[in-house]
């Protein structure tokens with residue numbers, strides 16, 4: 334086992350960004366994730382790995398820096414929180430359209446608007462349904478511990494480059510701010526310029542001698558060609574949906590009822606599940622790790638196996654519950670329980686909700 | 695003499711740069727965009743930088759610049775080109791990086807990205823086409839539209855009390871310590887074209903020499919369609935009305951203001 338460190342979620346994220354062989358971080362401060370940029374600036378990764386760190390003038394600029402930098406084949410990342418992520422939607426739509434691999438991290442806080450700086454999951458729709466204009470999807474990974482904040486960074490990069498698609502790590506203010514032990518993966522060296530050129534022939538980093546120029550654009554004024562491009566994107570999304578679903582199942586094998594929760598909600602739901610088991614209810618926990626693609630098939634399998642009801646536990650007003658309902662397709666009961674505005678539910682509240690809305694309801 | 699005799703390699707004094715593709719330009723006849731494209735590509739070719747250049751195309755009439763410029767290119771969102779270029783240059787410091795932007799792109803929606811890239815002193819070249827109007831979307835008022843000038847969104851002429859003042863963004867960025875070379879040129883006559891080419895070459899040379907700061911070349915241009923004039927009338931109108939407000943010449947050279 335490697336060295337264990339006690340760290341804030343945001344710091345673990347920043348350390349993982351350096352270790353994952355990142356070439357450039359471009360970001361703008363916003364609570365509750367400013368420690369990411371602060372940690373990077375304090376640790377001077379440009380001296381150790383040559384990684385570029387730049388505080389941009391806005392989130393609009395940061396995401397467009399990712400568009401430019403990712404377009405050259407380099408590993409680039411930004412982190413922000415809800416209002417900042419809203420500003421990035423324009424850039425994300427362009428990046429998805431031009432099929433550029435980038436990593437974006439959202440440490441969600443309460444909204445709408447300026448909201449507060451407490452943890453929330455109210456950006457689920459924005460993250461999983463596209464967010465900006467046009468038909469596109471992000472791959473969305475939801476960590477529920479400081480350890481996963483670190484571990485998901487290299488996973489996210491791999492997915493981004495494999496599919497030439499933006500990937501989001503969707504965290505929340507609780508995981509960003511909490512301290513836990515974390516064990517780091519071995520540093521992954523940055524690719525050399527030559528390696529980048531060899532691996533990513535689509536990237537715009539200077540047209541190859543005796544080769545064709547490369548163009549990265551999301552524009553096609555010919556509607557037939559743009560339709561073809563959209564079909565190509567949808568085909569890619571179908572492939573991702575088939576191959577990249579990740580989730581964790583706890584005590585689901587004999588479960589009559591299943592709590593579905595991710596991130597901080599999953600931690601609370603784990604405790605609720607134990608309390609419910611102590612009370613004699615056969616309850617399991619399904620924790621989606623990829624929110625898109627969503628574990629739809631797994632939920633369908635559970636219904637086929639005899640699960641009688643699902644409770645979606647979210648720190649939002651019933652956003653993920655829609656995806657569960659789509660999977661269940663009316664066959665068994667699906668309800669939602671959640672707190673809003675930066676409030677976190679207690680395990681007892683979840684116990685109560687399952688007993689009243691699903692078991693007794 | 696037959697044509698073949700005339701076009702002997704040793705007699706050749708001028709030809710199309712191979713860094714312009716063969717695709718017909720989509721610009722209105724008489725528009726300055728095409729000439730400026732060619733100048734940039736000639737300069738890149740003469741400097742021998744075609745294999746390290748990355749250009750960033752704008753939104754506006756020149757949205758398809760990448761179709762004509764035979765180098766690696768990325769298409770930015772409206773106004774965001776300086777942010778893309780910032781990252782490209784920082785991640786590939788030995789590349790030659792430029793943006794190409796209209797006045798709506800650079801001086802309206804992209805004001806923040808422009809000013810901050812200039813102020814950070816990014817080692818890039820910004821080429822700024824100022825035709826005082828939004829060409830692509832049908833001739834609406836731009837930040838650079840002159841007082842009294844009629845556009846589709848200032849049909850009675852730009853009224854300063856209603857619409858504010860025309861923005862001299864080039865003078866503004868020249869004030870910033872991050873700009874190293876700031877100049878205003880035009881491409882409406884052969885001599886103007888020659889001067890503009892010298893300026894563009896200087897801008898790129900600065901970047902190659904790793905001069906400390908950004909080089910910014912404004913090209914005052916016409917939009918004969920948007921101005922609803924013939925190309926000749928547009929050029930005359932430009933000389934009479936645009937040049938007094940947007941005077942041609944260097945504003946900052948080697949990091950020092952010259953006027």
Ligand SMILES: Cc1ncc(C[n+]2csc(CCOP(=O)(O)OP(=O)(O)O)c2C)c(N)n1
Pocket residue numbers: 753754755756772795796797798799800823825827828829830831836917
């Ligand atoms: C976010 C966004 N807003 C508005 C537009 C519409 N739009 C396209 S081009 C343009 C104006 C371009 O004017 P300018 O930059 O001066 O270039 P020109 O067409 O004159 O060459 C506008 C407003 C857009 N494409 N994107």
Ligand code: SF4
Pocket residue numbers: 720721722724725726727755825829830916917918919920
């Ligand atoms: S509309 Fe104006 S700017 Fe656009 S191509 Fe025509 S003349 Fe040029």
